[in-house]
Amino acid sequence: MKHERVFDRSRAGTQLITFRLGAEYYGIHVSKVREILRPIDLFPVPGMGERVEGVINLRGEIIPVFKICSLLGLRSEAGADATRKRSEERR
Secondary structure (H helix, E strand, O other), rough: EEEEEEEEOOOOOOEEEEEEEOOOEEEEEEEHOOOOOOOOOOEOOOOOOOOOEEEEEEEEEEEEEHHHHOOOOOOOHHHHHHHHHHHHHOO
């Protein structure tokens, strides 16, 4: 998933955070986003289901990480899997 910049999408001044999955762009209103994180260590949890990638430890709080492609009914991108694999190899 590639993060894009926050920008004004209309004359009314609606601000969205946009990202791309495959060839499609999606946007989330900035008021719905608490924080954008750089890549962080992800810990898989057995039995969490196919839509959960794992969990992260964010300042002592355990946060589930979901596979957005799966939640939206899209196929997972090969590039995202390759990025994750490279990240795991660096540990």
